[in-house]
Amino acid sequence: MSSLRSLHLTPRVLASQGHAEGRGASCPLLCHCTRLSPSPLGRRSLTSAPRIVNISVLPSPAHAFRALCTAEGEPPPALAWSGPALGNHSAAVLGQSHGYRVTAELSALTHDGRYTCTATNSLGHAEASVYLFRFRGATRASAIALLLGALGLKALLLLGVLAALATRSRLEHQVTQDTPPR
Incomplete structure (x- = not known):
């Protein structure tokens, strides 16, 4: 059973x-x-x-x-x-x-x-x-544009520093020529 x-x-x-x-x-x-x-x-x-x-x-x-x-x-x-x-x-x-x-x-x-x-x-x-969620990096064109932009900014900063040094040197040279010898 x-x-x-x-x-x-x-x-x-x-x-x-x-x-x-x-x-x-x-x-x-x-x-x-x-x-x-x-x-x-x-x-x-x-x-x-x-x-x-x-x-x-x-x-x-x-x-x-x-x-x-x-x-x-x-x-x-x-x-x-x-x-x-x-x-x-x-x-x-x-x-x-x-x-x-x-x-x-x-x-x-x-x-x-x-x-x-x-x-x-x-x-x-x-x-x-x-x-x-896959990470997608920047495209090649935008990466190149970013690098060129950073390089251009550095070049402008370098030109600014050189211009400031040249102006300072010119002012110092003028001051020394204007003072009479003792």
Whole structure:
């Protein structure tokens, strides 16, 4: 005879993570126990809502960027990306899958802005975001104009100093010629 029981389990959070034991963030698990034999150790399966465990932006060849999102849950969650120039949702390229853990990649981040990874399964959904802002240096023409402007300013300052020295020298020379010898 088989029986089905559901237990609500809350895992303990270690004190080393900054929370007191048994308090803080918890991930509810639903345990379905089916007794297949008279043994008290029956077959068990765990289910959990999705949780994003890592989201990151990595460099690609040719000065491009790519984003990776890793989520876990049981059943394994479906991952989708949203962001600039992707519309509301874009299907992610599924990468590695290890049972309850799934990784998806967004291969080319073409625009600056917020990219959001959404993990969904039958028990819920989770979201995490990364922001991409690329530094764009000055164009070559404006950099040359800036250098020439600085050089021109230095040349004007040098001419001003030389003109002041020449005027001072001329005034001193005139004063010495105007005084009679004693």
